[in-house]
Amino acid sequence: MVPLHLPIAVVSMMLSTGTPATPATPAPQADMSFFITSVGLGDGANLGGVEGADKHCATLAEAAGVRGKTWHAYLSQQAVGGKQAINARDRIGKGPWKNAKGVVVATSVDDLHSDNNKLSKDNSITEKGALVNGRGDTPNTHDILTGSTLDGRVSGDAGDSTCNNWTSNAATGAALVGHHDRQGGGANPTSWNNAHASRGCGQDNLKATGGNALFYCFAV
Template identity: 40%
Template sequence: MHAKDRIGAGPWYNAKGALVAANLTELHERYGDHTVFLDEKGEMVPGQWAGSPTPNQHDVLTGTARDGTVVLGQTCADWTSEDPAMTAQVGHSDGLGPNMSDAEMYRPWNSVHVNGNCGDTAPKGGNGRVYCFAAD
């Protein structure tokens, strides 16, 4: 099932109560932003932004294309596998690439590249993070 079909119609807020997106269109058109896409404690996720702590952990497991549809075979077996031969689609919570690049290809929060290893997400800038969407 596609993520956009499971997460409701919005609006969505981050852990500090700031509006992330009012509806599905806004959510999936949005770019990553280290001041908005926070962890569950309201902290900024280490990434490529200036002054970020290390290591980079901005890769977030989504398994989705830019429009919120599933990328078949890129969900670590529906998030149940740590098999190093399996991969997952990830987005960038900070919307940045190497050397703080804000090139279009690095900006989406939900779909930037494939993480090469479901057993260890760290090598390409991950920490096994996922987004949780909760209804009011």
């Protein structure tokens, strides 16, 4: 115990020579319900379908210490190959959603798909609370897989927009991607879910256009 009668300068010196307390690394909020995957599955846009992507979301969340939640990837699915069409907006619950730092990024599905959402490079972070590289960073990994339109639905256009429903790692095909940092190129450069289409589905193809096969995860 430091005597109370000592001068402030002496007390300061005594305290500074002691063993400093090590600041604890902030853990993800227990009520985290939104994140970008810190890593992909390493096989391009072949995620094992939406089911495989959901499993990856759950694995990462649990590894970060967030348990007891059901996680779905923000991915749409096309009506091809015997699959039914699925809209990303219809599979992520009702909200609200918080990131790993406790920031509410959207209060509802409609809020998420409006200009009122709080998605940005600073808020669209990983399950560990880390920033994801954006435009201007090396490497740039701001292309986030979604397969979705601006309002979160599967595209009605002909052609591949989901890399064969998230089962392809080929140099051909395409997936619609968004920019988590809300900047860049494409038809909708500031869109978090529909900036442009990728040029291929392989890992190298996705990297070449500014991505790394990352995707959004929401607790439902």
